[in-house]
Amino acid sequence: MCLAVPAKLITHNGLEGVVDLHGNRLPVNIMLTPDAQPGDWLLIHAGFAIEKLDPKQAGETWALLRDVAQAAANSPAGSEADASAHSSTGKGDRR
């Protein structure tokens, strides 16, 4: 339940914003991060931005997730470990 996911703020109008999450546009409320500006990386939980992320760290996290996804895709197919690794890139980042 305490899952949160990093996403980039695209635009906002007052407290209502829109974030880019893996190419999807999602509505977000930014009342808990009122100084957020377009371009900021935010941690999103249940429709609310709960913190601004350090952009360098957020970028590293996404780079890591891409690496893991690529490693999973390149591994021999069919093993449980592969499935787990792939799963952790798809859903596991939503924390």
Add this chain to the structure above:
Amino acid sequence: MNIGARPSEELLRALHASAADIGRSIAFMEVCGTHTTSAFRCGLHSVMPKNVRLISGPGCPVCVTAQADIDELIDLGSRREITLCTYGDMLRVPGKHGSLEKARGDGANIEVVYSSLDAVRMAQTHPDRQVVFAAVGFETTAPATAAAICAAQELGLDNFTVLASHKLILPAMRALLSAADRPMIDGFLCPGHVSVIIGSDAYRCIVEEFNTPCVIGGFEPGLLLSSLLCLTEMIAAGRVALVNQYPQAVRPTGNAHAQALLQKVFETGNAHWRGLGLIPQSGLFLRQGYARFNAAQRFSLKPVEDREPAGCICGRIISGLALPPECKLFGRACTPVQPIGPCMVSSEGTCAAWFKYGPHRAESHGVAPAQQLQEVLP
């Protein structure tokens, strides 16, 4: 893959070397359902040093919710005059008389929402319905509930209420460490996203009063390894400290806006936890000024008996006193398809994680589960 400066292989080697220096069995407790799931999903338990265990504590909000609160929620959701809005996690949790999912199948108006504000919008667009939001969760989730109540107040809605059973993680950690049958806990892997709200400094009381190391950690495999290495190195060195290994999201004092919102809408009070009983000042309750948004008052709910399902040991599991395979229902009468206890229902529950990723899966490969258990959890 590289996590920060150190690759995972190096972290794992360092963890084993550090554990070997300790010369005794140690156990760390994570108090976050997402850590539970993440550790199982990446196979962390299978590569841990033989003398280091990672056990699950009361970190899954669905799992720690007292059975009486779940029964109350299902009873309320089953009433035909009510539209009950809930996060998806609660839908299949079994109560005395079925689940919200079953109630919905029987015709009850139960909606799964992504955000608490969706429930407010539901009340706004359906003025003829009483909309109740099922508010479950720790400090990460509670600000969203507070925001919804403030929004409903601004909109002047008189058909929106909240059935709140929000809980605070620190009183539960203190209760565990103070319990007569205290589980073996040599250090805590503290929850990353609760810490975003409360801040890393909040754990100083655990470190200082209970002489127990705390590390706030992220969720990816390398970050988990890094946190466990940090805890193990502290034990090896005889050091007790608070370390924040998730600084990209967790500030020392947390999110002041979220804390102010919680303070405005809620007050703390004694709350019942599954397995841990009544813990002083561990729950969030609506302040008097927001009483009209309290579903328990609006619908005159009477306290119901708090009785766990027969044979279910979810309470002992989330207290770190038992492992899922020790439950006679686990994997037999209680499965993810037909769960009996909440730890098997929630995607973040310890039983669900064990069922999906745990060593019992070796049964199908002809390896005795007990032997596998010993291998993974010495």
